[in-house]
Amino acid sequence: MRRPIAVLALAALAIGLAGAVISPAFARSGSPAPPDDLGSRVASIVGRFPGDSAAATTALAAELVALGPAGLARTLALVLPPDEGNDAKARFAVNGLAVHVTRAGAEAERLVFAKALLAALATSRDRTVASFFMTQLQLCGRAEAIQPLARYLTDKDLAAPASAVLQAVGGPEAVRALLKALDTAPPAARLSLVGALGALRGREAVRKLLPLTDSPDEGLRRAAQAALAEIGDPLAAPALAKVRVAASWNERAEAPALYLRFARRLKEGGRTAEALEAARAVLAAYGRPNESQTGAEALTLIVSILGEKAFPDLVRAVKGPSPALRAAALEFAALGTGEEAALWVEEAEAAGPEVRAAIVGMLGRHRDPAQVLGYLRECLGDADKAVRLAAIRTPAPRGGRPADFFPLLAGADAEEAAALKAALLQFRADEVVPFAARLIGTTPHPGKAALIDLLAEKGARGEFGRVFALAGDPDPATRTSATAALAALSGEGDLADLVGLLEKAAEAEDVVNLQNAVAAAARSNPDPALRGAALVELLRAAPPARKAVILRVLPRVAGAKALSAAVAGTEDPDGQVQTAAVYALSQWPDYAAAADLRRIAATTGSKRFRLMAVEGYVRLIGRAGMTGARKAALFEDLLAQPFDDADKKLAVAGAASVREPEALRLVGRFIDHPVLGETAAAGLLELASEQAPHERWLSGHEAYSLLRRVQAKAAGDPAEYARIDALIAERLRQGGFVPLFDGRSLAGWKGLVSDPPARAKMTPQELAAAQAAADERMRAHWRVVDGALVFDGGGESLCTAADYGDFELLVDWKIDRGGDSGLYLRGSPQVQIWDPAANPVGSGGLYNNQKGPSKPSEKADRPVGEWNSFRVVMIGDRVSVYLNDRFVVDNVVLENYWERDKPIYPSGPIELQAHGNPLWFRNVYIREIPRDEAVPSIAAAELDEGFTPLFNGRDLDGWTGDTKGYAAENGKIVIRPELASGNLYTAGEYSDFTLRFEFKLTPAANNGLGIRAPLEGDAAYAGMELQILEDGSPVYWGLRPYQYHGSVYGVVPARRGVLRPAGEWNAEEVTVKGRRVAVAVNGVTIVDADLDQASAGGTIDGNEHPGLKRTSGHIGFLGHGAVLEFRNIRLKELK
Structure with missing residues (x-):
């Protein structure tokens, strides 16, 4: 709770742009934005980087270009030095611009942006920022960048990126700038200059580079050698042809490759004689077995120069001691002429067995073997095995018989x-x-x-x-x-003989082979209806031992007849026949056997039979061509049975292989089971080991909670604990979260400087001095211990270095007996933390609120000394809080403690409150929630398709019902449940249509979309209700399948896991045509159902739904007491 002692805060950034996310609506235009609007427009666009796709990123970059030079300058100003804030989105934006302006036909845009980069570079006082700007100039810079970058070529820190820009630009002017700087550059910079000169292959650099090959500095010496090799001027030959006695190991290792590169550049320059001489020198010196790679490269260069005239060089390589070099030479030989092939026969006859075999192998694949076919046949009888094998492996079309x-x-x-x-x-x-x-x-x-x-x-x-x-x-x-x-x-007529032989087989390999033969014979009948019938007839007349043999083969035959026979076998009075039959069903290749396996598992008194049946049933569910949700339901049913833990282990593992949120929840139930817990934990880790783009649920609240519980079980194994922590961090990253605490240091955090109003009154110099003193106090009392932020009870609060606007925050905390703390949001108190024994109301409430609720809805704290977990969502001025997965604060306005007459600040730091007692914090992550940009309007393509707006963006004209709780605000329909929370309907009725709209959920939000609904009665039954629900919230973890988002309530369950997180816009499309309903969310179809089929035999909720028979009605939003927003609502009637 709030005390008059020190409070946690962080000075706002001087320009205020990094945290700015206010986004007033504006129309796209090619003219620059007015100055008063520019900052917010830039921040709004930058906040949407990176786009969901390459096209989206390109569109965002185009918006920034349209703001003109001033807008580009403001964008570049958002790039910050390290530890001054999270500028990831700004860097994405700048890189997106650098790529965008280099497209064909955009030279004017490229030049404007390049000049903006150069201007920002000239005023940058941070070397890391300057280096980043240079990397972007590598992409979009041209001649205009050469002179401005030349000043950095003698800077030991920035010479490398500056040289890279000049290298990318190229041309004589860039070479001259590099040469000019070479004389005065410090040693650390010269390496980069030399490398760039080599890459640009400027011959005018050779005389300056040659002396550097004798430099006492090894790095510079090697760089000069590499550059000279790249340039390929004959003047460099003596320097590259020798290796000094005192040369390092690296120089000796690099020498042949450099000399060959030099030779290739000579060839490219038309100096073939010099190039050939150099290549032959390398080949002669590097022909031993451990040098074959170098020799092969030299040989390749020789062949490229001489062509067919390289035959003597190839022969020498083939006769040499290196098998690898021999193989390389023969690959070239295989491409020669027929006359050359005949010459190789002479070489083979004179060679020893090893070389002769290699030549014979080459002749066998020669492109023109006509003249050597007789010789190849002769070699089939050669006394040497290697030669014979080479001849045998000659392709048959080469004349063999x-x-x-x-x-x-x-x-x-x-x-x-x-x-x-x-x-x-x-x-x-x-x-x-x-x-x-x-x-x-x-x-x-x-x-x-x-x-x-x-x-x-x-x-x-x-x-x-x-x-x-x-x-x-x-x-x-x-x-x-x-x-x-x-x-x-084998054929059907051979079955009796094969079964008899199989019955006698003793060796495992023979048994498997003969089972395959019996199955193949049984399947050989060309009539699909009769396949397997002959084997089933044999089974009926067989004695028990033979029956068991045949039954074990039936899964390889499959089909209805074989399945019926296997099922009948489970009722046979003979024990070995029963065992073979149950085994056969457990190995069945398709889902046809699933029902019988489920029946056996539920009714057998044999543990062995049940285990076999469950194992087979689990395997068949995994292979079945059904939805993941259906598979999860089958596993849930199996796990509800009174089976042994050994059986249930199979089911838990099977459920974990289903990549659906239903399976995640099902497996998660068993984390703490004394026997099944280990299997469940392993399954969850495997399930979460990777995440496809559409599997957002693996980054959601439930997955995070379960994985943390799995991690807690691994506390005694540091390596496993760290592995799981890395896995969780990766899933969070894919969900848009970034760590605020790296687990190792106080990077990204600062000490407290007074309160926001007091900081606002300070001069920059006063604020800087106060911040330096606060940071000193911070380091004295906050430290990192075992991956946790630990406060010793002295000193003041800890603040994030960056400001945040709308966000979702994860943080674990622990407190001592009698302790008190809290989280300040945007620099204002607070989400309460305290000892629950001393404060029975519990933690999580907005303690300092005076007008609105200040207490949590329930006490959800764990005992003192145990870790607690917060998930805090702040959107606008409203805060929602989960404590240990319990929803304790529901979308409550956070009041401004510092200035009661004003709303909460639009952005500010997050602070960990110090209150004179020890504190522990860990696992601190944040997901920034972008604020609304301009409200989209109906696209031209949609207008052409026949879509029309249902909502005009200004008022509720055309709507009826609860016009008090629903209001038109800033182009959106917003629900204010504190005023009312009824239903809002279209004034008109619709029958068949496609409806498209966007919606934004708050934590645990609940609403519905009524279709074909009357104005009176419960739309879920009198019409149809499609659920609109933030169903990732723990509040809804116990719902029925037909209650999740997108479901036709009580009738058709929807596919789960496609919603974006709370605070982000989702896109939904609903198509109703006749008896069919289809729902797609964010491009993924989650419902596609025939209403008659779905309700045949009764609806899944067991209730009457007369509205299913309606053919037309109103469209409406069905309130359930939660804040939601809707926009861009458009409809196309279907004929």
């Missing part, structure tokens, strides 16, 4: 057999199947296995008997190859 390959299988080892099989598979079936069938009985393993595989892959069903006989071979390798091949060779 099946008869060349089959004889080799008799003596082949596993590697050669695999290569021979791959070669034979390139031929047609009629060319190889007769050979394979004839040789399969006499060829030893592994050649026999290759022949079996060949028959299978060629689909030689006529050879089933031969392969089936081998499936019982005593040799394991032969048997396994044969059983694996049977699936490709």
